[in-house]
Amino acid sequence: MIVATRKPFTEIKDxxxxxxxxxxxxxxxxxxxxxxxxxxxxxxLASQLRIALGLEGDDVQxxxxxxxxxxxxxxxxxxxxxxxxxxxxxxxxxxCGAGVQLLGDVYDQKPVVPALNTVFIGIExxxxxxxxxxxxxxxxxxxxxxxxxxxxxxxxxxxxxxxxGSRHGRCEVNPEIECAWVKIYDRLAARGDLERIxxxxxxxxxxxxxxxxxxxxxxxxxxxxxxxxxx
Amino acid sequence: xxxxxxxxxxxxxPCKLACPILTDVREYIQLIxxxxxxxxxxxxxxxxxxxxxxxxxxxxxxxxxxxxxQVDEPIAIPALKRFAADGPWxxxxxxxxxxKSTGQxxxxxxxxxxxxxxxxxxxxxxxxxxxxxxLPVLGGMLRVGVPAYRLPKNVVDEEIQxxxxxxxxxxxxxxxxxxxxxxxLSEQGYKAVFVAIGxxxxxxxxIAGEDGFEGVVSAVSFLKAVNQxxxxxxxxxxAVIGGGNTAxxxxxxxxxxxxxxxxMVYRRSRDEMPAAKEEIEEAIHEGVQVSYLTSPxxxxxxxxNVSALRCIKNELGEPDVSGRRIPKSVPGSEFTIDxxxxxxxxxxxxxxxxxxxxxxxxxxxxYVEDPYALMTTHPGVFAGGDAVTxxxxxxxxxxxxxxxxxxxxxxLRGEPLPTTEQMEAVExxxxxxxxxxKTRKFARCSKISLPAEARLKGFDEVDAVxxxxxxxxxxLRCLHCFLGAxxxxxxxxxxxxxxxxxxxxxxxxxxxxxxxIDPFACQACGMCVLECPVRAIDISLDPHSKIAREIEWAISxxxxxxxxxxxxxxxxxxxxxxxxxxxxxxxxxxxxxxVFGLRRxxxxxxxxxxxxxxxxxxxxxxxxxxxxxxxxxxxxKRRMAHARTMLEALxxxxxxxxxxxxxxEGLVEKxxxxxxxxxxxxxxxxx
Numbered sequence: 001m002i003v004a005t006r007k008p009f010t011e012i013k014d015x016x017x018x019x020x021x022x023x024x025x026x027x028x029x030x031x032x033x034x035x036x037x038x039x040x041x042x043x044x045l046a047s048q049l050r051i052a053l054g055l056e057g058d059d060v061q062x063x064x065x066x067x068x069x070x071x072x073x074x075x076x077x078x079x080x081x082x083x084x085x086x087x088x089x090x091x092x093x094x095x096c097g098a099g100v101q102l103l104g105d106v107y108d109q110k111p112v113v114p115a116l117n118t119v120f121i122g123i124e125x126x127x128x129x130x131x132x133x134x135x136x137x138x139x140x141x142x143x144x145x146x147x148x149x150x151x152x153x154x155x156x157x158x159x160x161x162x163x164x165g166s167r168h169g170r171c172e173v174n175p176e177i178e179c180a181w182v183k184i185y186d187r188l189a190a191r192g193d194l195e196r197i198x199x200x201x202x203x204x205x206x207x208x209x210x211x212x213x214x215x216x217x218x219x220x221x222x223x224x225x226x227x228x229x230x231x
Numbered sequence: 232x233x234x235x236x237x238x239x240x241x242x243x244x245p246c247k248l249a250c251p252i253l254t255d256v257r258e259y260i261q262l263i264x265x266x267x268x269x270x271x272x273x274x275x276x277x278x279x280x281x282x283x284x285x286x287x288x289x290x291x292x293x294x295x296x297x298x299x300x301q302v303d304e305p306i307a308i309p310a311l312k313r314f315a316a317d318g319p320w321x322x323x324x325x326x327x328x329x330x331k332s333t334g335q336x337x338x339x340x341x342x343x344x345x346x347x348x349x350x351x352x353x354x355x356x357x358x359x360x361x362x363x364x365x366l367p368v369l370g371g372m373l374r375v376g377v378p379a380y381r382l383p384k385n386v387v388d389e390e391i392q393x394x395x396x397x398x399x400x401x402x403x404x405x406x407x408x409x410x411x412x413x414x415x416l417s418e419q420g421y422k423a424v425f426v427a428i429g430x431x432x433x434x435x436x437x438i439a440g441e442d443g444f445e446g447v448v449s450a451v452s453f454l455k456a457v458n459q460x461x462x463x464x465x466x467x468x469x470a471v472i473g474g475g476n477t478a479x480x481x482x483x484x485x486x487x488x489x490x491x492x493x494x495m496v497y498r499r500s501r502d503e504m505p506a507a508k509e510e511i512e513e514a515i516h517e518g519v520q521v522s523y524l525t526s527p528x529x530x531x532x533x534x535x536n537v538s539a540l541r542c543i544k545n546e547l548g549e550p551d552v553s554g555r556r557i558p559k560s561v562p563g564s565e566f567t568i569d570x571x572x573x574x575x576x577x578x579x580x581x582x583x584x585x586x587x588x589x590x591x592x593x594x595x596x597x598y599v600e601d602p603y604a605l606m607t608t609h610p611g612v613f614a615g616g617d618a619v620t621x622x623x624x625x626x627x628x629x630x631x632x633x634x635x636x637x638x639x640x641x642x643l644r645g646e647p648l649p650t651t652e653q654m655e656a657v658e659x660x661x662x663x664x665x666x667x668x669k670t671r672k673f674a675r676c677s678k679i680s681l682p683a684e685a686r687l688k689g690f691d692e693v694d695a696v697x698x699x700x701x702x703x704x705x706x707l708r709c710l711h712c713f714l715g716a717x718x719x720x721x722x723x724x725x726x727x728x729x730x731x732x733x734x735x736x737x738x739x740x741x742x743x744x745x746x747x748i749d750p751f752a753c754q755a756c757g758m759c760v761l762e763c764p765v766r767a768i769d770i771s772l773d774p775h776s777k778i779a780r781e782i783e784w785a786i787s788x789x790x791x792x793x794x795x796x797x798x799x800x801x802x803x804x805x806x807x808x809x810x811x812x813x814x815x816x817x818x819x820x821x822x823x824x825x826v827f828g829l830r831r832x833x834x835x836x837x838x839x840x841x842x843x844x845x846x847x848x849x850x851x852x853x854x855x856x857x858x859x860x861x862x863x864x865x866x867x868k869r870r871m872a873h874a875r876t877m878l879e880a881l882x883x884x885x886x887x888x889x890x891x892x893x894x895x896e897g898l899v900e901k902x903x904x905x906x907x908x909x910x911x912x913x914x915x916x917x918x
Contacts, residue, residue, distance in 0.1 A: 009880035032764040033726040039766045040835055044877060047838035052881045054842075127731045127762070 001123070002030040002096045003130045004037060004116040009048055012092065015113040019089035020059070022049065024115070025079065025103065026066040027095035034130050036116050037094030039066050045094070045115060063088070070099025076106040085110065138209045144196055146187035151204075153180035159201040242750055244712040245296035245659040246308065251630035254278055256293050256308055257712065261772070263311055264706035265825060266699075266808040269323060271315040276324050280351035280394055281344060281373075281629060283321070283386045286313025287694075288377055290507055290624045296659045298710050298751070302667050304675040307697075307705050314702040326397060329357035335643045338363060338421040340407045343371020344625045345427035345616030347394055348632025349639070354397040356640050361421070362399060365406035368459065371429050372617075373625070375455040376477070378484050379690040384458075413589045413612065423611045423639045426590065426597060427632065430579040430617035431455075436472060440530030441575075446537035447530060450481045450576030457484050466572025470494045470540045472527050473576035474504040475622070479511060481574045482519045486687050494568060495521040498545055498558040513693065517683050526560060530573055541567045581618040590614065596621055604638045604648035605631065613638055660751050669735050670754070671859050676705040699807050707803055707857070714772040715753025716760060718746055722767035729759035729768060734860050756860045761833045761870075773827050778836055785822035786843045792820040794846035794911040796904075799824050799832050803853035804893035814898055821849065821904065828853075829867045829890075830860065834874040837888060841878065847887040847911045851899045854892055886910045 016022055024042050032038030042064045053060045065083055067075045070093060079085075090111050093100040096118040104112040120132035135152050141159065142149060151157045155173040156165075161181030165172030169182045188194050246256035255274060262271035275282045289309055297305035335358045339346045342364040350360045368374050370387045395401060407413060407426075416424055433449035441447055446466060454477070456463040465488045471478050474497035482493045495514070497504060500523050504511060515521065524545040531539040544564035547556035580595040590607050591598040597614040599605045605615045615631030617623055638648050662670075679695040686693055697705065716729070716737070723746055729738040730746065737753045738746050748759075748768075755772040769775060782797055789795050798821045800811075811823060822845075826832060829852045840848050850871065855861050868890065875885035889907045894900055 009877070028765055029724065033724065033728070035764055038764040040764065040833070043835040044838055047835060047842045048877060048881055050842050051838070051883070055881070124727075127728065 001033060001121070001130075002098075002118060003034045003120050003122045003132070004031045004096050004118045005034075006036050006041060006045075006094075007115055007117055009045075009052070012045065012113075012115050013049070013052060016049070016090050016092060019111075021061045021063075021087055021089045022092060023063050023065060023083060023085070023088040023090075024049075024092045024094060025070065026064075027070040027093075027099050028066055028068045031095060031099075031116060033124070035128065037096075042066060042094055045092070070095035070103055073102065073106060076103055080107070137204065138213070139204055141201055144199060144201060146184045146191065146193070146196075148180060148184045148187060150180050150184065153183070159204065242713040245298060246293035246306075246712075249292040249296035251292075251626050252278055252633055254293070257709065257714070259315055260306060260308070260311055260706045260709045261711070261714075263315060263702055264709065264802055264827075266703060266802075266811065268315060268318050268699075268808070269320040272318070272320060272324055275312060275315055276326075279629060280348055281390050281625070282312060282316035283390055284344070284373055284382060285309070285626060285629070286316045287382050287386070288373075289626050292626075298659060298662065298712050299708055301659075301662045302670045302710070303672045306708055307676055310676065310678070310694075310697050311702055311706055314697045317696045324393075326355060326393075328397070329355060331357060332359060333357040333643070335359065335423075336361065336419075336421045337639055337643075338407075338416045338424045339427065340424060341365075341371055341427040341429055341616070341618070342369040342391070342401070342403075343427060343429045343616060344373060344628040345429075345618075345632040345635070346371065346425065347391060348629040349425045349427065349615075349635045350399045350632075351394045351397065352633055352636030353639060354394070354399050356636070358640070358643065360399045362401045363405045363407050363411070364401065364403045365428075367404050369401065369403065371427075372431075375458045376451065376480070378454065378458065378480050378487075380483070380487070380686065380693050381480070383692050408584075408586045408589070413586060413609075417611070422643055423613065425632075425635045425639060426586070426607070426612060426614040426618060427616040427628070427635070428581055428583065428586075428618045429628075430581045430596075430622050432580050432582040433575055434578045434580060436527060436575045436577065438527055438529055440532060440537075444530060444532035444537045445535055446532075446572040448572065448574050450477045450574050451579055453481055453574055454484065457488070462488075465490050466537070466570065467491045468494070468568075468570045469572040469574065470496055470527075470568060470570045471574045471576055472496050473578070474499065474506055475576060475578065476506045476510060477579070477622070478574075478576035479506045479514050479519075481576050483514050483517060485574070486517055486519065487690060490572075493519045494570070495519055496525050496527055496540070496542060497521060497523055498526045499547065499555065500524055503547075503555050513680075517686060524558065526558065527573075528565060531567075537571055537573055538569070539567050540570050540573055541565060579617070579622045583618065594621075601648070601650050603634060604650055605635045606638060606642070606648060611642065613642075662752060666735055666737075666752055670710070671861070673704075673708045673857075673859070675708070676701045700805070703807075704805075704857075707859075711753075711755040711772050713750050714770070715750060715755035716748045716757075716768050716770050717750065718748055719767045719769070720745065722765050724765055724767070726764060728762050728764060732758045732762045732866070734758060734862050754859070755827070756863065757828065757831045758860070758863055758866070761830070773831050775831075775833070778824065778826060778831055779839060781824045782836060782840050783843055785824055786840070786845060789822055790819050794820060794908060795844060796821045796847040796849055796907065796911075797824060797840040797845045798822065798849040798851065798899070799826055799829060800851050800898060801829055801853040801858075801893065802827050803857045803859065804851065804898065805854065805857065805896050806893065806898040810898040817901075818904060820908075828858070828860065828863075830863050832867075832870075834870055834877060837871075837874040838877060841883065841887075847889070847907055849899070849904070849907060850888075850890045851893050852890070854895055884910065 024046050026037050026042035046062050046064050049062050067079050069075050085107050092115050093103045093112055094115045100114045121134040122130045122132045125131045137151050162179050166179040169179055171177040171179050188196055244257040247253055259271040259274040291309045293308050294305045299305050337353050337358050337360050339350045339362045342362050350362055353360050369391050373387045431451050433451045469485050469490045471482045482495050485493045525542045528543050529541040543560045545558035545560050548559045551557050597618045599607055599614055599619055605613045607614050613635045615635045616628040641648055680693050725744055738748045741747050755770055757770050760768050760770045760775055800823055802825055829850050837848050871890045875888055879885045891903055
């Protein structure tokens with residue numbers, strides 16, 4: 001899941017300053033689950049803006065909306081059927097960076113501003129706690145590393161470790177963090193698969209991570225290539 | 232309704248389902264918990280014209296079904312009903328009268344609970360009802376059967392008066408079948424008749440000596456005499472034969488009237504005894520002796536008076552059709568007890584001799600074609616209560632009266648009568664041992680009763696009504712069956728937050744990866760409602776939208792006394808309704824919103840309060856010893872800390888949000904409110 005956190009209020013307030021009619025759009029998927037941009041957070045931000053702008057004597061109109069997923073064009077078009085988008089001076093998106101951009105594409109006449117900082121792809125560790133687990137490097141090595149990602153879990157992103165900065169199972173970069181390679185060693189050992197750790201992993205193929213990345217399923221048309229025949 | 236429908240569609244709480252008249256027990260208990268006592272009474276009274284009677288003598292099948300009973304002890308439902316019905320607000324209930332009369336005349340024969348309930352309902356449907364009562368007093372067994380120490384006569388009289396006030400006419404001292412025949416009634420313009428004559432004829436013991444001596448008395452005639460103040464002659468050593476409520480009532484009356492020893496003789500063991508358990512316990516507490524597994528064999532006399540009762544011991548054999556084990560006498564186990572009076576209380580039948588040839592009888596009871604519609608073989612003549620079922624409970628009689636009311640109304644309008652299969656007793660679902668373990672236990676309120684010596688001096692009522700403190704505390708023990716979390720499957724994204732935050736582990740994942748919440752097991756704490764990131768869960772007890780609405784409503788009717796403070800108060804605190812009143816008096820600027828736990832208040836609710844114009848927000852939680860979910864307290868505190876951060880981001884002093892625990896008694900400490908007001912008014916504030 002994509003994890004995001006809300007921007008400080010003052011930053012959001014600056015982004016909308018000067019605007020009178022504001023629409024706040026939440027996203028019903030990843031950022032709802034990580035308590036950053038769902039229905040509840042939309043309601044809280046709306047209250048905050050109404051109070052803050054009201055205190056400054058501004059006569060503002062702040063509306064709230066939520067869409068299923070801001071990363072799908074169809075849901076954003078649906079939003080336009082529920083709300084008259086031309087009414088608003090600014091749209092505040094409470095989605096991840098991807099959602100903000102697509103919202104901006106669909107309603108390109110309006111300024112769309114983000115209310116969240118998208119932070120990582122991760123998992124839920126417990127109620128209210130999320131942790132990074134994947135950097136979407138396009139070169140997955142988890143099969144060799146006991147299902148523990150050294151790119152993400154090792155602050156240095158070492159493909160062959162541990163380094164000499166590993167101390168009693170902790171990392172020299174931040175002693176709060178466990179050494180990813182010690183964990184990899186322990187897990188492989190526990191599985192009786194320790195042989196694997198002596199295997200030297202080749203350098204990362206950064207070409208696979210060209211930006212902006214595009215993933216196309218073979219059975220579908222390729223992007224940017226017109227009139228290609230599908231077999 | 233059928234059993235299938237119940238399990239899928241109709242989610243009645245077990246207490247309601249157990250009640251013959253489907254009293255919404257859960258509703259009035261919740262209203263008592265919310266200190267809305269008048270509304271609690273209205274909730275009961277709308278359905279039941281005799282709440283003060285039922286609050287005292289109902290056999291409360293609701294209690295046996297109560298979910299709380301699986302955890303510790305069931306809610307003291309009758310005591311709460313009596314509290315709601317007996318309070319100083321009792322005179323304020325007003326029935327909703329019909330717009331106009333139908334002009335139809337209905338005769339009700341008998342003024343016991345069945346007749347009264349039918350008269351009440353029919354009057355409210357606009358019919359003109361006349362009650363014919365053979366005795367000089369109204370109330371049937373309530374008046375002449377149940378002793379005053381259990382049911383004071385003024386209570387019966389007052390409840391009857393409220394029914395008569397609906398325009399019901401009364402003719403006492405008229406025995407239908409004697410002066411006026413049943414058939415005469417239709418000639419007098421009565422379009423329908425409800426026969427509810429009860430079961431006032433005691434069965435004979437059928438043993439030698441029963442008819443030969445002075446001092447062998449039937450229980451009904453004895454209780455009738457006692458209850459009508461006739462002061463009947465009472466022996467020194469008395470045997471009461473039988474194990475039902477009539478037997479226990481007779482025994483307890485005898486002690487109050489000067490009998491030295493009272494000996495109950497019952498043929499089975501204590502477990503099979505049909506009298507209410509509490510009644511048996513009270514009787515023994517007062518000094519009644521009980522010989523179980525004993526049958527009377529012969530009554531002996533001297534000089535025409537009873538002198539002794541010969542008995543034989545029994546052992547229990549195979550169960551009979553009623554499921555109770557048949558007593559078999561043990562040869563050679565005879566013994567004799569010295570007595571100078573014997574009371575026969577082995578069951579009653581209707582005294583319908585005077586209705587001869589007019590109504591069909593079966594098993595010495597009046598026969599009705601359908602147990603729901605209650606019409607006899609005689610068109611337009613309906614019958615119900617003890618006369619049809621044999622001796623039963625007051626609530627069953629009321630139920631029969633209400634059913635007769637519906638049938639007679641349909642009959643008078645020429646519509647078909649309802650027929651329904653008897654509702655099967657549905658057993659309360661069992662809670663898992665893990666859930667029982669996790670559920671916080673709260674002691675049931677204890678009864679306040681007169682000491683035994685004081686009781687025997689007269690017929691003063693034994694049990695006292697609950698105080699407001701005890702009643703609210705007891706009502707708050709309710710576990711809110713079927714009022715808990717409901718998931719909107721359309722909105723749910725299976726994020727598992729509810730699974731993680733539930734203090735009782737109720738939400739589970741299905742094989743399809745969906746979330747399921749058992750609506751019976753859920754206790755409506757409300758944690759998941761606020762934590763659900765997509766607002767897919769709501770709750771029937773204090774729905775989230777209700778709290779938001781209440782904030783807006785409270786602020787809209789504020790008297791603009793500054794600073795305006797929205798105060799959330801946890802209903803689980805030890806306070807009285809008068810504490811809320813005096814808060815309104817002393818601090819008109821505080822707008823109270825009552826909630827079932829601060830768990831119900833969200834960060835967004837607090838911001839809403841400020842948005843609507845509040846200058847401050849006060850949250851008062853109950854002391855931890857009364858909190859049913861203390862493990863959630865930490866989560867609530869963190870939520871409030873988050874709300875403070877959100878406020879401070881706006882330049883509003885976070886100290887305008889005060890979170891506190893309620894004192895051990897009362898609503899909130901005055902110093903605390905004054906402190907909050909000072910902080911809001913103080914210099915250098917943003918607002």
